[in-house]
Each structure stands twice: as C-alpha cells, then as structure tokens.
Amino acid sequence: MAAQAGITVDQAVARLEEMAAHGLVVGEQPPPFGDGDPRGAAARTYRASSPSVALTPLLVQRRTSLDQAGAAVTALAEQFRSAASRAAGGVVEVVSGPVAIRHRLGQLLGGARWEVLTFLAESVIAVERDSVHAMEYEALLRGVDFRAVLTRGHLEVPGMWDDVREVTGLGMKMRVAEEIPMRLIVSDRANAMVPLSVAEEPGHADTLVVHGTGLVHALVLLFEQYWERARPLPLAGTKEAQPGGQGLPARSSGGQDGPEPSEQDRQILALLALDVADRTIAAQLDLSLRTVERKIRALMGLASVGSRFQLGAEAVARGWLPADRPTR
Numbered sequence: 001m002a003a004q005a006g007i008t009v010d011q012a013v014a015r016l017e018e019m020a021a022h023g024l025v026v027g028e029q030p031p032p033f034g035d036g037d038p039r040g041a042a043a044r045t046y047r048a049s050s051p052s053v054a055l056t057p058l059l060v061q062r063r064t065s066l067d068q069a070g071a072a073v074t075a076l077a078e079q080f081r082s083a084a085s086r087a088a089g090g091v092v093e094v095v096s097g098p099v100a101i102r103h104r105l106g107q108l109l110g111g112a113r114w115e116v117l118t119f120l121a122e123s124v125i126a127v128e129r130d131s132v133h134a135m136e137y138e139a140l141l142r143g144v145d146f147r148a149v150l151t152r153g154h155l156e157v158p159g160m161w162d163d164v165r166e167v168t169g170l171g172m173k174m175r176v177a178e179e180i181p182m183r184l185i186v187s188d189r190a191n192a193m194v195p196l197s198v199a200e201e202p203g204h205a206d207t208l209v210v211h212g213t214g215l216v217h218a219l220v221l222l223f224e225q226y227w228e229r230a231r232p233l234p235l236a237g238t239k240e241a242q243p244g245g246q247g248l249p250a251r252s253s254g255g256q257d258g259p260e261p262s263e264q265d266r267q268i269l270a271l272l273a274l275d276v277a278d279r280t281i282a283a284q285l286d287l288s289l290r291t292v293e294r295k296i297r298a299l300m301g302l303a304s305v306g307s308r309f310q311l312g313a314e315a316v317a318r319g320w321l322p323a324d325r326p327t328r
Contacts, residue, residue: 023053024055094196115147115189116145116185116186119148119149151176151178161285173232193209193210194207194210
C-alpha cells in the first residue's frame with residue numbers, strides 16, 4: 001500500500017491509524033510479534049468501513065457546525081442593526097416580522113392626529129388587508145385627513161372596489177397613478193414606514209420606521225409629487241371627486257333631459273374612466289362579463305355616443321360622473 005501511494009511505510013501506517021481513529025478503517029489482524037515489535041503496525045491489515053456508517057456521523061457533525069455558524073451570523077446581524085439604530089439616535093429603526101410590523105403600523109395610524117399620507121401597493125405582504133382596513137376606518141372616524149395614491153392594478157384585488165367606495169364615503173381622498181415607487185405611510189409628517197427593500201420578495205417582511213427628520217420631509221415631497229400627477233377617483237358623492245364638497249349639476253347633452261343611469265351603472269362608468277378592463281369590472285361588481293358588456297352598450301345608447309371615450313366625456317358633461325378637476 002505504501003509503495004502504491006508513493007510514501008514510506010511509516011507514513012502509510014500513521015495515516016491508516018489516523019483513519020482507524022476516525023472509524024474509516026478497521027484493523028483486521030493484531031501485530032504478530034507483539035505490541036513492542038517495530039514491524040507490528042506495518043504487518044497489520046486494514047479493512048475499509050462502510051461509507052454510510054463511517055461518514056454519516058462526520059456529515060452530521062459538519063452540518064451541526066454549519067447550523068451553529070449560521071445562527072451566530074444571524075445573531076450578529078441583529079446586534080449590528082440594533083447598534084446602528086442606536087447610533088442613529090433612534091431616527092431609523094428596522095422592524096422585522098408580521099407581528100411587529102402590524103404593531104408599529106397600528107401605532108402610526110392610531111397615533112395620527114391630523115393627517116395620513118399613503119401609497120397603496122397591489123398587495124401587503126407583512127400585514128393582512130383586513131387589519132389595515134380596520135386601522136384606516138378608525139382613523140377616518142377620528143377625523144384624520146387621509147390621502148392615498150393607488151395603482152390601477154390595486155383595483156384588480158378582489159373586493160377592493162367595495163373597500164374604496166367605503167373609505168371614500170368616510171372622507172378618504174384617493175387618486176390613481178400608473179405606478180408608485182413603493183409602499184409608504186406617513187403619519188402627521190413626523191413618522192413614516194417604508195419597506196426595507198423596494199424589490200420585495202415573498203416572505204420578506206423587514207420595514208424601516210423613520211422618525212421626524214429630513215428623511216420624512218423628503219418622503220412627504222415624494223408623495224405630493226405623485227399626488228399632483230395622479231387622477232382623482234371618479235366616484236360621485238366623494239369629497240375628492242367634487243371640489244369644495246359641492247355636487248356638480250347634472251345636465252343632458254343638447255339641453256335635453258333624459259333618464260339617469262343607476263348607481264351600478266355609475267360604478268361601471270367610474271371604473272371605465274380609470275381604463276379598468278371589463279373582466280375586472282365584472283369581478284369587482286359581482287356581475288358576469290356579458291352583463292357588464294351589455295350595460296356598457298346600453299349606456300352608450302343612453303348617451304347617444306359611438307365609443308367608450310365619447311361615453312366618458314358625455315358622462316361628465318351630463319353629470320353622471322364628476323369632472324376630472326384635481327384638488328388637494
């Protein structure tokens with residue numbers, strides 16, 4: 001064996017004995033000349049142990065060591081983030097996990113005295129929509145001025161249109177943008193919550209809470225820029241849709257009085273004005289696609305127009321929808 005390995009006999013014996021100590025090989029034959037004979041170890045024969053028996057304990061040991069190292073890295077990372085937060089004087093804190101984030105969100109919304117600004121994304125990973133809706137509802141009942149910018153994709157979330165109509169009925173002002181940069185909540189222009197990572201991944205639930213600094217001011221300016229460019233929700237009867245809280249007088253094209261669309265028809269018109277697909281309108285209003293298409297054709301006939309674009313313009317002209325005049 002030593003000759004095949006290109007090493008001396010003593011080196012081969014030393015390595016075999018080391019392997020035997022780890023259970024990788026087993027000595028088959030005792031030294032023929034007694035333990036004191038120098039030829040004894042060299043004269044022994046060795047048998048390789050089964051890999052599953054010999055190597056599995058070593059593999060488990062290595063895995064355990066790696067797990068322990070991973071846990072140590074996680075603990076060090078948490079200590080680092082805590083130390084960084086303290087070093088910043090508590091200006092920025094990292095909140096991890098759905099329970100902690102829900103608690104901090106409740107503190108921000110529950111502690112708001114006069115204003116909440118928010119970007120609404122298509123989904124909220126860390127906190128369930130029902131929980132957020134309840135917090136918003138309570139803030140609105142307290143008279144907090146609530147402004148929200150959402151995307152058209154947000155309106156595709158099942159049941160979202162009913163939520164939108166309810167909160168706007170309570171006084172929330174909403175506008176629709178093509179896109180928003182991230183989820184955002186600003187309370188009284190003093191505290192804000194933003195995701196730690198803009199490219200959020202499923203299960204990623206780390207959030208930054210920023211307190212009364214220039215960072216919060218910058219986030220407010222970002223919100224105001226998107227707010228100015230966004231389109232008001234065309235919901236009849238909402239404060240945002242009707243400047244000054246006054247309803248717009250209904251009139252018919254050419255001064256002719258005619259039948260008025262139903263409340264459901266007005267909802268269809270409102271969603272059409274936001275370029276929402278017919279299939280999404282059907283899902284939000286719990287109607288069949290054919291029913292939505294039939295109602296749209298009937299509205300076009302009622303307005304005496306030949307296209308959906310003309311229908312939107314005529315709906316505003318007749319007072320079926322509020323004029324698209326953004327207000328703060």
